[in-house]
Amino acid sequence: MNESFKALADPTRRQIIRLLREKDRSAGEIADYFKMSKPSISHHLNALKHAGLVQDERHGQFIMYSLNTTVLEEVLGWLLELTGTGKQNEPEVHFNKEAEEK
Amino acid sequence: MNESFKALADPTRRQIIRLLREKDRSAGEIADYFKMSKPSISHHLNALKHAGLVQDERHGQFIMYSLNTTVLEEVLGWLLELTGTGKQNEPEVHFNKEAEEK
DNA sequence: TATATATTTAGATAATTATTTAAATATCGA
DNA sequence: TCGATATTTAAATAATTATCTAAATATATA
Numbered sequence: 001m002n003e004s005f006k007a008l009a010d011p012t013r014r015q016i017i018r019l020l021r022e023k024d025r026s027a028g029e030i031a032d033y034f035k036m037s038k039p040s041i042s043h044h045l046n047a048l049k050h051a052g053l054v055q056d057e058r059h060g061q062f063i064m065y066s067l068n069t070t071v072l073e074e075v076l077g078w079l080l081e082l083t084g085t086g087k088q089n090e091p092e093v094h095f096n097k098e099a100e101e102k
Numbered sequence: 103m104n105e106s107f108k109a110l111a112d113p114t115r116r117q118i119i120r121l122l123r124e125k126d127r128s129a130g131e132i133a134d135y136f137k138m139s140k141p142s143i144s145h146h147l148n149a150l151k152h153a154g155l156v157q158d159e160r161h162g163q164f165i166m167y168s169l170n171t172t173v174l175e176e177v178l179g180w181l182l183e184l185t186g187t188g189k190q191n192e193p194e195v196h197f198n199k200e201a202e203e204k
Numbered sequence: 205t206a207t208a209t210a211t212t213t214a215g216a217t218a219a220t221t222a223t224t225t226a227a228a229t230a231t232c233g234a
Numbered sequence: 235t236c237g238a239t240a241t242t243t244a245a246a247t248a249a250t251t252a253t254c255t256a257a258a259t260a261t262a263t264a
Contacts, residue, residue: 005110005111008107008111009107009110009111010251010252011104014107014180018184021184026210026211027210027211027212028211031211036253036254037253037254038211038212039253039254039256040252040254042211043212043251043252043253044252045212046212047251058261060210060260060261060262061210061260061262062210062261063210063212069184072184073185079177079178079181082120082171082174083174112222128240129240129242130239130240133241138222138224139223139224139225140240140242141223141224141226141241141243142223142224144241144242145221145222146222148242160230160231160241162230163230163232163240164231164240164241205264206263206264207263207264208261208262208263208264209260209261209262209263210259210261211259211260211261212257212258212259212260213257213258213259214255214257214258215254215255215256215257216253216254216255217253217254218252219250219251219252220249220250220252221248221249221251222248222249222250223247223249224246224247224248225245225246226243227242227243227244227245228243228244229241229242229243230239230240230242231239231240231241232238232239232240233236233237233239234236234237
């Protein structure tokens with residue numbers, strides 16, 4: 001969850017996500033949309049993959065990336081819980097100084 | 103928008119948001135929930151404020167913080183656009199190498 | 205098999221962000 | 235007005251992240 005939020009915190013990575021929403025694309029095809037070097041894009045793709053936001057699969061020479069909307073929906077869920085209709089003063093948040101977010 | 107995502111990328115700041123969802127709280131009250139120093143919490147509160155996610159208002163000695171759900175809903179909107187039902191291959195994303203995210 | 209293409213990994217550096225202690229500012233209440 | 239409380243700002247440092255070039259790996263194809 002923390003990884004997802006961190007991955008979404010970068011504008012390049014958010015643009016990559018939008019590109020992948022349209023269709024699956026190879027690493028090089030993605031890189032062509034940016035002025036950044038290919039290794040940098042590779043690094044961003046890795047961050048997205050590590051967060052579970054995208055998946056990759058080799059097809060011959062190419063490595064195709066695709067979006068994993070499941071994780072995006074988890075993030076969405078977290079936000080909905082906050083803005084969420086109704087439950088305005090309902091579910092108490094309980095954590096102590098040691099507590100970590102799941 | 104970028105500021106919002108960056109603000110949400112930190113677990114301490116997300117916990118602060120959850121605390122403020124319950125009710126408005128003073129800076130000190132918020133700081134008591136964490137083992138971090140007060141200046142650090144002040145810094146995080148500033149990041150949230152800068153992103154427009156929270157507002158502050160002085161009440162005598164205390165400075166009360168409250169949640170601004172409007173900005174959270176904008177973030178929510180961004181995510182909904184991606185996971186969004188229906189419009190699967192509809193709105194083309196068009197940006198060039200110079201383009202900045204609004 | 206040698207060469208070209210696609211992509212990642214390594215290593216270095218620059219930039220950003222988080223954190224702390226100490227000091228400054230503001231308000232309250234005796 | 236003075237001392238206590240609440241909070242922020244400043245300055246320094248540590249930790250993390252982003253970026254680049256060069257090198258390594260994997261696959262395709264002539």
